[in-house]
Amino acid sequence: MSGAEVDRLVTMANQIARFFESQPGDGAARATADHLNSFWAPTMREQLREHAAAGGSGLSALVAAAVPLLRPARTDAPG
Template sequence: MSPDKLVRMANQIALFFAAQGDAAAPDAVATHLRQFWDPRMRRAILDHAKSGGAGLSPIAAAAVARLAVDEPA
């Protein structure tokens, strides 16, 4: 899956969870990514974030950063 599509999907998920507020939304998005995204998709979004994370919304970027803490290298 292309990075652009993953970014679009992550941003849509972040928009959905934005109603929870800036403090809770990134954790909710990260949980969603862990539970519903294939490991290859998670690796691809992590790689995209490592190379700058172009296009990720602030909530999506924060969620991917939280995801990076738990994902094996």
């Protein structure tokens, strides 16, 4: 994944988290993860997860809290 792709994902994730940051308690992290799970492709979620695991440069604290709540990409083939 190129640096530009990572920057784009980080920017988008941070913008989404900013929208949900007023949720009480851990609701903001859950709402952020729910949004990413609902609207981001599994590959995008996996790229975000990999970026966070590599140090998460540029990720807001709220996105970092949401990452463990992301659904993993399916590894089994449909059928």
